[in-house]
Amino acid sequence: MPRPFTPKVVTANDLLMGDVIYQTADNVWSRSIAEAEVLRDEDTANARLAFGSAQAGEVVGAYLADVKVGENGPQPVHFREDFRMTGPSNYFHGKQADLQASS
Amino acid sequence: MYSYNEFDKAFLAERNAQFRAQVERRIDGSLTEDEFKPLRLMNGLYLQLHAYMLRVAIPYGTLNSAQMRQLALLAEKWDKGYGHFTTRQNIQYNWPALRDVPDMLDALAEVGLHAIQTSGNTIRNVTADHFAGAVADEIADPRPVAELIRQWSTDHPEFQFLPRKFKFAVTGSPNDRAVTKAHDIGVRMIRNDKGEPGYEVLVGGGLGRTPMIGKVIRDFLPPEDLLPYMEAIVSVYNLIGRRDNKYKARIKITVHETGLDTFREKVEARFAELKPAFSGVDQDLLREIEGHFAPPAFRNAPTDAYEAEREANPAFRAWADVNLAAHRAEGYAIVTVSLKKHGATPGDATSDQMRVLADLAERYGHDELRISHEQNVILPHVHKSDLPAIYAALREADLATANVGLISDIIACPGMDYCALATARSIPVAQEIAERFEELKLEHDVGPLKLKISGCINACGHHHVGHIGILGLDRAGVENYQITLGGDGTEEATIGQRTGPGFAYDEITDAIERIVRAYLELREDPEETFLMAYRRLGMDPFKAALYDEAGKAKAHAA
Numbered sequence: 033m034p035r036p037f038t039p040k041v042v043t044a045n046d047l048l049m050g051d052v053i054y055q056t057a058d059n060v061w062s063r064s065i066a067e068a069e070v071l072r073d074e075d076t077a078n079a080r081l082a083f084g085s086a087q088a089g090e091v092v093g094a095y096l097a098d099v100k101v102g103e104n105g106p107q108p109v110h111f112r113e114d115f116r117m118t119g120p121s122n123y124f125h126g127k128q129a130d131l132q133a134s135s
Numbered sequence: 136m137y138s139y140n141e142f143d144k145a146f147l148a149e150r151n152a153q154f155r156a157q158v159e160r161r162i163d164g165s166l167t168e169d170e171f172k173p174l175r176l177m178n179g180l181y182l183q184l185h186a187y188m189l190r191v192a193i194p195y196g197t198l199n200s201a202q203m204r205q206l207a208l209l210a211e212k213w214d215k216g217y218g219h220f221t222t223r224q225n226i227q228y229n230w231p232a233l234r235d236v237p238d239m240l241d242a243l244a245e246v247g248l249h250a251i252q253t254s255g256n257t258i259r260n261v262t263a264d265h266f267a268g269a270v271a272d273e274i275a276d277p278r279p280v281a282e283l284i285r286q287w288s289t290d291h292p293e294f295q296f297l298p299r300k301f302k303f304a305v306t307g308s309p310n311d312r313a314v315t316k317a318h319d320i321g322v323r324m325i326r327n328d329k330g331e332p333g334y335e336v337l338v339g340g341g342l343g344r345t346p347m348i349g350k351v352i353r354d355f356l357p358p359e360d361l362l363p364y365m366e367a368i369v370s371v372y373n374l375i376g377r378r379d380n381k382y383k384a385r386i387k388i389t390v391h392e393t394g395l396d397t398f399r400e401k402v403e404a405r406f407a408e409l410k411p412a413f414s415g416v417d418q419d420l421l422r423e424i425e426g427h428f429a430p431p432a433f434r435n436a437p438t439d440a441y442e443a444e445r446e447a448n449p450a451f452r453a454w455a456d457v458n459l460a461a462h463r464a465e466g467y468a469i470v471t472v473s474l475k476k477h478g479a480t481p482g483d484a485t486s487d488q489m490r491v492l493a494d495l496a497e498r499y500g501h502d503e504l505r506i507s508h509e510q511n512v513i514l515p516h517v518h519k520s521d522l523p524a525i526y527a528a529l530r531e532a533d534l535a536t537a538n539v540g541l542i543s544d545i546i547a548c549p550g551m552d553y554c555a556l557a558t559a560r561s562i563p564v565a566q567e568i569a570e571r572f573e574e575l576k577l578e579h580d581v582g583p584l585k586l587k588i589s590g591c592i593n594a595c596g597h598h599h600v601g602h603i604g605i606l607g608l609d610r611a612g613v614e615n616y617q618i619t620l621g622g623d624g625t626e627e628a629t630i631g632q633r634t635g636p637g638f639a640y641d642e643i644t645d646a647i648e649r650i651v652r653a654y655l656e657l658r659e660d661p662e663e664t665f666l667m668a669y670r671r672l673g674m675d676p677f678k679a680a681l682y683d684e685a686g687k688a689k690a691h692a693a
Contacts, residue, residue, distance in 0.1 A: 034364055035224040045182055047161075047162070047233065048184055048232060048233050048234060049186065049232050050183075050185070050186040050187040050231075050232070051185060051186055051234070052184070052185060067279070088164070088167055089162075089164045092168050092182055093168070093182065109612070110612055111551075111609075111612065111613070111614065112184075112428065112551060112609075114183050115560075116185065116553065117186060119185055120185065120229075120552035120553055120562075121157055121552050121560060121562070121563050122480045122563065122566065123215075123480075123564045124676055125185075125215055125229075126186070127185070127247070
């Protein structure tokens with residue numbers, strides 16, 4: 033029996049800066065996973081991944097990452113995606129610092 | 136040390152110009168990522184978890200002060216003010232933007248540095264003993280040989296698409312500080328029974344998912360045969376090395392599957408073909424390179440100031456006892472500057488710290504610096520009378536940690552804090568273990584102990600050859616840390632043995648403490664190091680300390 037589909041988002045790295053980005057429902061790339069479009073079935077997920085991957089002038093290495101959907105929108109399931117969403121643990125660099133700077 | 140001639144400068148300028156154009160074509164859409172990726176990797180540019188990463192080679196770990204200052208400049212101007220020194224004598228910048236990388240490479244070229252072949256299936260940065268040219272136990276300085284191999288392998292047309300990456304290490308000392316037995320090729324400079332210089336050549340060593348100790352393919356290679364023999368080995372590997380499976384593509388698997396004797400026969404046959412093509416130009420070149428590595432003019436001066444400071448300053452004495460090594464010149468010492476302050480990231484240095492180190496090298500150290508595979512910085516030629524001033528300057532710069540060779544002098548790969556391949560974090564584990572032993576004030580009592588941490592099976596943190604090794608894995612979506620004991624990276628190279636089931640992220644520091652406490656109880660006397668005790672006693676008592684006590688603790692909690 034095929035495993036049930038779990039919710040996913042399309043994520044990648046930005047071509048110029050290399051930082052982590054997420055595809056939104058209105059076809060832009062966000063720095064925040066909370067703004068990512070949640071994909072709830074396999075066909076949509078694959079179509080959205082293909083769409084994201086095709087934007088080679090903007091993104092590198094697009095793939096589908098598992099999420100759980102909570103009050104604040106999609107959040108990572110795996111700890112690797114937690115680190116991608118946050119930044120390294122040895123310095124306050126990366127997304128955690130960018131978010132603080134922009135708030 | 137080696138300085139670039141016009142040919143080297145022109146070659147590097149051309150490569151950098153090519154890469155600048157490749158970056159432009161990627162950004163304007165003329166190149167796809169699939170087309171661009173091999174080009175950026177050839178120039179040391181990775182894409183990691185949070186950003187690009189530029190890996191710059193420090194050939195055989197040798198730098199002058201101008202080069203160190205330029206590394207500081209790159210960190211400050213195009214990164215976040217620090218650099219990470221790696222287990223392969225490279226430096227990594229964790230935050231460059233794609234558009235800036237061509238400028239970074241041009242800035243490196245100004246001081247004779249580059250990022251060529253720091254990635255990809257090519258011959259990588261040639262590493263060597265970080266005490267080369269200085270240490271008392273050395274037969275010969277390995278760096279001219281390493282530089283010759285660097286020149287021969289750089290842009291070698293036959294070896295740009297090997298089955299997999301390929302790593303050389305060279306040592307000129309019988310005490311192997313370069314881990315030559317864990318490299319694709321290890322070159323050991325030796326003398327034969329007649330006292331003639333030559334090389335012992337090891338092949339097929341490596342760590343990673345299938346750790347193997349290098350095997351002797353030639354016990355004595357005459358000096359003039361070095362390059363043709365190296366070319367023969369890599370050539371045979373290039374032809375018969377497996378390309379069907381990335382995990383079986385390293386030369387260690389080729390040698391293992393082919394058998395050492397058959398592999399040697401093929402190499403010898405290829406060597407017979409190649410040897411006539413080497414007219415001796417390579418040996419002329421080696422003589423010229425050796426001229427670049429003439430020893431500095433050591434001075435003859437009293438060391439009273441050093442002795443007096445030892446008496447007067449216990450902190451200085453504690454530092455000198457563990458951070459100095461014996462120099463071959465009278466009155467001199469080799470200073471290892473620890474980049475392992477308790478709680479800091481192993482191998483990281485800020486731009487300011489790099490400049491302090493450059494200044495010290497220029498003022499007191501014959502303008503030389505080394506980067507060790509153990510992720511520390513070395514001032515190889517320091518007169519002992521200058522040590523009090525150097526120590527004071529290091530303290531000012533937060534670089535005076537007295538822990539070289541002790542448990543907190545941890546090798547750690549970047550792990551999942553940066554690396555896209557990692558399966559778990561390494562850095563915070565290293566930080567916590569170092570802080571624990573600092574709190575316990577135990578590490579000087581414990582004595583020599585090499586602890587090495589890798590955040591995935593690729594083993595960049597050399598955990599297999601740590602006296603205590605830690606391997607971080609992803610077990611069902613949770614970080615889990617396996618422990619190995621009894622590994623050794625020296626001339627007696629040994630792969631560590633797994634203790635058993637791994638430990639959770641919040642259990643691993645306690646687990647390491649249990650092992651170390653068991654050692655302190657079990658050792659015959661303080662002269663018996665952890666490794667000696669392990670070799671005498673075997674795994675069982677350590678296993679008992681690790682698992683029985685954990686079991687007891689769990690039973691108590693329940």
